[in-house]
Each structure stands twice: as structure tokens, then as C-alpha cells.
Amino acid sequence: MIDQSRSPAANAEQRRHTARHKMFGPVTLRVGSAEMRGHFLDLSSSGALAHCETPPVAGAYIFVSALGMEASGRVMWARGKRFGIQFSQPLSEEAVERLISGA
Template sequence: MIDQSRTPAVNAEQRRHTARHKMFGPVMLRMGSVEMRGHFLDLSAAGALAHCETPLAPGAYVTVEAMGMEASGRVVWAQGKRFGIQFSQPLADDAMERLIRGA
């Protein structure tokens, strides 16, 4: 018998406990002294799906700056120029709202 609960899609859904919001917002990514432009493709309080022309490796720690706010986190997966960031601290509701609305 095959254990269907171990499929990546199911496990990813089980790990997501916060709502995700589709978006396309510019961000500045910083790893040490290296800065790169990127975009969030979706966002939750716990993390983000991001895109950057410079591929980032899983395990890398990044600081994200957008709209006068800053958050840090770790790249948990990467596929080509897309990658997932898990924030070190969940984003506050007002920060989420600001990033999603772009205001």
C-alpha cells in the first residue's frame, strides 16, 4: 500500500498554517553585503514565494527589505530562480497588509 500522506503536495499543504496571498511586489534581498533585486510572488505571515535573477540556495539566510520594512529568514527550497523563504519571525498583520496592498 502507498502512503499518500507523504506526497510533497500534501506535506506542503499540511505545513502551511497561515493564509497565502498572491502578489507581485518588488523587494531587495540581502545576503551579507550582497544586495539583489527580487519579487514576492506570494506572501504569508510565515514566509514567501520569491523570484530573483540570482538563484539562491536552500539554507541561505536572507534579509528582505520592502516598503520601509525589513524581515529576515532562511531559504527553505529553491528551484531555478524561484525559492521559498521562511521568516525568522512571523510578519505582523499591518506589515502583511502594507506589503499586499503595496501602499
């Protein structure tokens, strides 16, 4: 159960089961046959906050590639140029660290 007396940000953090790491890293996004450049603004093993000029709509399935790694997921929400991705399979801790470090 979510504590309704807390702020929306605190409630969102309570719903998350994995730690989020702030970052700014380039990624390639693919929705259907459309490919676009974007950036991760934060990342966890279960999802990411992303930004791009023309974000996909909520509910879209998306493929993400960066630093030779690929992941798939679903866009859970989109507001302006930002959107949240929930990965289909959790990323390994090694993959998260590699993406954060940019190595």
C-alpha cells in the same frame, strides 16, 4: 502526519499554518554583502515565495526589505529562479496587508 494519498500541493498546504496571499511585489534581498532585486510571488506571515535572477542557495540566511519594512529569514528551498523563505519572526497581519496592497 501528512496524508500521502493527496497531491504534493495539498500536502504542502497542510504543512503550512498560515494563509498564503498571491501577489507580485518588488523587494530588495541581501545575502551577506550581496544585494539584489527580487519579487514576492506569494506571502504569509511566516514566509514567502520569491523570485530573482540569481537566487540564494537553500540554507542561506537572507534579509528582505520592501516599503520601508525589513525581515530576516532562511531560504528553505530553491528551484530555478524561485525560492522559499521562512521568516525568523512572523510578520504582523498589518505588515502582510501593507506588502500585499503595495501601500
